[in-house]
Amino acid sequence: MKQIQKRLQQFKEVDFLNHQELYEQLSNKQEPHTLFIGCSDSRVNAELLFQALPGEIFQLRNIANIVPHVTNSDRQSSTLSVIEYAVSVLEVDTIIVCGHSNCGGCRALLGDAPKQPVPHTLHWLDQMTSLSQDVQARYNPDETDESINTVLEKLNVLEQIKNLMSHEFIQQAVKERSFSVIASYYDIGSGHVYTNTKSNDELLELIP
Ligand SMILES: [Zn+2]
Known part of the structure; x- marks a missing residue:
C-alpha cells in the first residue's frame, strides 16, 4: 500500500x-449487533454500505460469500467458527448475507476462471457447483433482463442463507430469540443495495 x-x-x-x-x-x-457475511472483494465494504462504526459489525469475508452447509462442516471450521462465535457468544441479532455484482467467484463457476493456477480457490468454490449447474440449465435470456452472472450472484445469496439455516445453532437462535437473517445484493456500479427484509419463514419460501 x-x-x-x-x-x-x-x-x-x-x-x-x-x-x-x-x-x-x-x-x-465488543457488542456487535450484526454479522456481515460478504465476499472478500475489495469493493465490498460493510461499514461503508451500512454506515456503521467500529464495534457494530462482526465480519466473515471469503470468496463468493459462501456459508458451508452442515454436511460440509468438517473441512470448514475456520469459516463456521466465525458464524458460531457471532451467534452463540456475541449474540448478534442480525445476519446479513451480501452478494455483489461482477463477483469473480461466481464468474469462475460460469467457466471464466483465472488463468493462473488457483487450486485452493477452485476447491472452495466446489461448494457452489451444483447451484451453478442448476442456474446454467435453467437460465433463459428471453425470460429475464439479467445476465446469467447476475442471476447466479443473487441466487447464491439465497443458497447461502439456506446453508446457514442447515446449522442447528442457527435454527435454535431463530426459534429462541429475536433474530433476523437478511439477504442483500450490492450493485457496485449504481451504489444500490437490494435487501430482502422479510421474516425468516418468508425468506425461506423464496429459496428453491
Ligand atoms: Zn465476489
Missing part, C-alpha cells in the same frame, strides 16, 4: 480523535 505511514497517521489524528470516546468504550469489549 502506498503511503501507509501517512494513512496510519491520518487515522490517529482524524478518525480516532473524532471517535475517541467510542474507542475507549471498545477497548475492553
Whole structure:
C-alpha cells in the first residue's frame, strides 16, 4: 500500500480523535449487533454500505460469500467458527448475507476462471457447483433482463442463507430469540443495495 505511514497517521489524528470516546468504550469489549457475511472483494465494504462504526459489525469475508452447509462442516471450521462465535457468544441479532455484482467467484463457476493456477480457490468454490449447474440449465435470456452472472450472484445469496439455516445453532437462535437473517445484493456500479427484509419463514419460501 502506498503511503501507509501517512494513512496510519491520518487515522490517529482524524478518525480516532473524532471517535475517541467510542474507542475507549471498545477497548475492553465488543457488542456487535450484526454479522456481515460478504465476499472478500475489495469493493465490498460493510461499514461503508451500512454506515456503521467500529464495534457494530462482526465480519466473515471469503470468496463468493459462501456459508458451508452442515454436511460440509468438517473441512470448514475456520469459516463456521466465525458464524458460531457471532451467534452463540456475541449474540448478534442480525445476519446479513451480501452478494455483489461482477463477483469473480461466481464468474469462475460460469467457466471464466483465472488463468493462473488457483487450486485452493477452485476447491472452495466446489461448494457452489451444483447451484451453478442448476442456474446454467435453467437460465433463459428471453425470460429475464439479467445476465446469467447476475442471476447466479443473487441466487447464491439465497443458497447461502439456506446453508446457514442447515446449522442447528442457527435454527435454535431463530426459534429462541429475536433474530433476523437478511439477504442483500450490492450493485457496485449504481451504489444500490437490494435487501430482502422479510421474516425468516418468508425468506425461506423464496429459496428453491
Ligand atoms: Zn465476489
